[in-house]
Amino acid sequence: MxxxxxxxxxxxxxxxxxxxxxxxxxxxxxxxxxxxxxxxxxxxxxxxxxxxxxxxxxxxxxxxxxxxxxxxxxxxxxxxxxxxxxxxxxxxxxxxxxxxxxxxxxxxxxxxxxxxxxxxxxxxxxxxxxxxxxxxxxxxxxxxxxxxxxxxxxxxxxxxxxxxxxxxxxxxxVQLEFLDPAAEEEGGGGAMFPTGNLIDDLEVPGLGVLRATMINAGIPTIFVNADAIGYQGTELQEMINGDPKALAMFESIRAHGAVRMGLIKHVDEAATRQHTPKVAFVARPASYAASSGKQVAAGDIDLLVRALSMGKLHHAMMGTAAVAIGTAAAIPGTLVNLAAGGGEREAVRFGHPSGTLRVGAQAVQANGEWSVTKAIMSRSxxxxxxxxxxxxxxxx
The missing domain is CATH 3.10.310.10 (Diaminopimelate Epimerase; Chain A, domain 1)
Known part of the structure; x- marks a missing residue:
């Protein structure tokens, strides 16, 4: 041959x-x-x-x-x-x-x-x-x-x-500016909040009803509170990625959230759309040791965020999810904003498994609709x- x-x-x-x-x-x-x-x-x-x-x-x-x-x-x-x-x-x-x-x-x-x-x-x-x-x-x-x-x-x-x-x-x-970062997803109507709400009640079999902020900015992302799913927000990869039940729970949240966001029509379609949406959980600031051993002090951050990508807890933070975090934090009343202490803000520093990251966003409201002109962060x-x-x- x-x-x-x-x-x-x-x-x-x-x-x-x-x-x-x-x-x-x-x-x-x-x-x-x-x-x-x-x-x-x-x-x-x-x-x-x-x-x-x-x-x-x-x-x-x-x-x-x-x-x-x-x-x-x-x-x-x-x-x-x-x-x-x-x-x-x-x-x-x-x-x-x-x-x-x-x-x-x-x-x-x-x-x-x-x-x-x-x-x-x-x-x-x-x-x-x-x-x-x-x-x-x-x-x-x-x-x-x-x-x-x-x-x-x-x-x-x-x-x-x-x-x-x-x-x-x-x-x-390298400084990056993401202009008008609300994602125009098929079926989502291009709206930053595809359901029209800053917080929704998302029903997930086995979990009941979760409060969730579902946003299209940077990348479609579903945010839930850490304590609502049994976490602190200080978790590292090994605490979740080695737990098949936890990963199945997050995938169920992702699939049902994707349906509510109009990204898919049925939860079964989520298996062929792994990259989006993302799922993240947030919590108020707390001190923890990052994966490198570096100590992150509660006083140095505005909130804690952990996010999953392709079915696993990310070792740091996806850049597009950071845009979603910064955007949601800038809009009073979202779960991300509330975890950061509420009120108006143009930047947040959040704790992730590898340390901290600062991201800024400029949000404006007109005729009852929120929009973000740009999100800014630095990378290399x-x-x-x-x-x-x-x-x-x-x-x-």
Whole structure:
């Protein structure tokens, strides 16, 4: 039996925020994968090493967590006032599908850097020294992100002293602005609060009725109170990810919330839409030891947040969920806002499993409807490896 040789595809392996992913220029993909569809999905699955029944992604670039099973495709934008189009794929670890339903806020921090280094940003828009403003069209959700990328001697500066909890080493700071971040999800009507309420009673079999804030901002997210589901808000990954009953409970909350948000029509559809919505639980400030051993003092944070991604408690915080947290915190009366002490605010610092993160949001109310003009946070990014990835020629 004859086997096809491997092919090689130009690619860059990057860290963005607390995530890692394989970055491609659209023009460098094989012709069959330059269009959305089965061939593209099959290619990315093989690159990342999925589906893997062992859950390790040993035969691919993935790192066997939701934070490291990601792919990004970039192309020069033809959209007015934008430099680059950014498409994100969340690759399932153990199942044969790629979820295109949302953005990755962490990898957004690497998009500007990659776009500049790859020639996707016009040279006249990049200073020899200073900060380059890269205007990104996030194609998954149809939103604009503005990345402020430091430049030294005409090249992206990746090293620096900016520290980000969840990332071991310091790097250069990249500030991100998520403009008009309320996500326009199919079936959700584009409303920030798809049910029309800041807090809903969400009925979940086995749990009864939970108070929930369901918001479309950054990424569709369902917030519940930690104490309502038996938690403190100080939990680390091992306290939840090793508990099958807990994970099943969170998946049930996610599925029923997705129906209420209009993202799916029946709870059974949630299994094929793992990336969105997210589920998070919040609590008032409390002191705890982060996963690194670092002590987080209650007086240094406004609230506690823990969030799940792809069925597991996240080791830090997804960037898009941070946008949802900042947005919900800015709107008086949401569960997130109440956990942070209530009232009006333009920024919060919250505690997550790896430490703390500050995120800002500017919320306004007009005619009884809330809107957010932008959410702001800082991340960092770094090229880890560049060259080619190789996949068998018959993989897609």
């Amino acid at each position: 004859a086997y096809q040789a491997q092919i090689k595809i130009p690619a860059t392996y990057m860290r963005g925020g607390t995530s890692k992913g394989v970055f491609f220029r659209l023009q460098d993909l094989p012709a069959a994968a330059q269009q959305p569809g089965a061939a593209r999905d099959a290619l990315l699955l093989r690159v990342i090493g999925s589906p893997d029944p062992y859950g390790k992604q040993i035969d691919g670039m993935g790192g066997a967590t939701s934070s490291t099973s990601k792919a990004v495709i970039l192309s020069k934008s033809e959209r007015p006032e934008h430099d680059v189009d950014y498409l994100f794929g969340q690759v399932s670890i153990d199942k044969p599908f790629v979820d295109w339903s949302g953005n990755c806020g962490n990898l957004s921090a690497a998009v500007g850097s990659f776009a500049i280094a790859s020639g996707l940003v016009d040279a006249e828009r990049v200073p020899h020294n200073g900060v380059a403003t890269v205007r990104i069209w996030q194609a998954n959700i149809g939103k604009t992100i503005v990345a402020h990328v430091p430049i030294t001697d005409g090249a992206v500066q990746e090293t620096g002293g900016f520290e980000l909890d969840g990332v071991t080493f310091p790097a250069a700071e 990014a770094r090229v880890l490896m560049e060259g080619w990835v190789r996949v068998p020629g018959d993989a897609f």
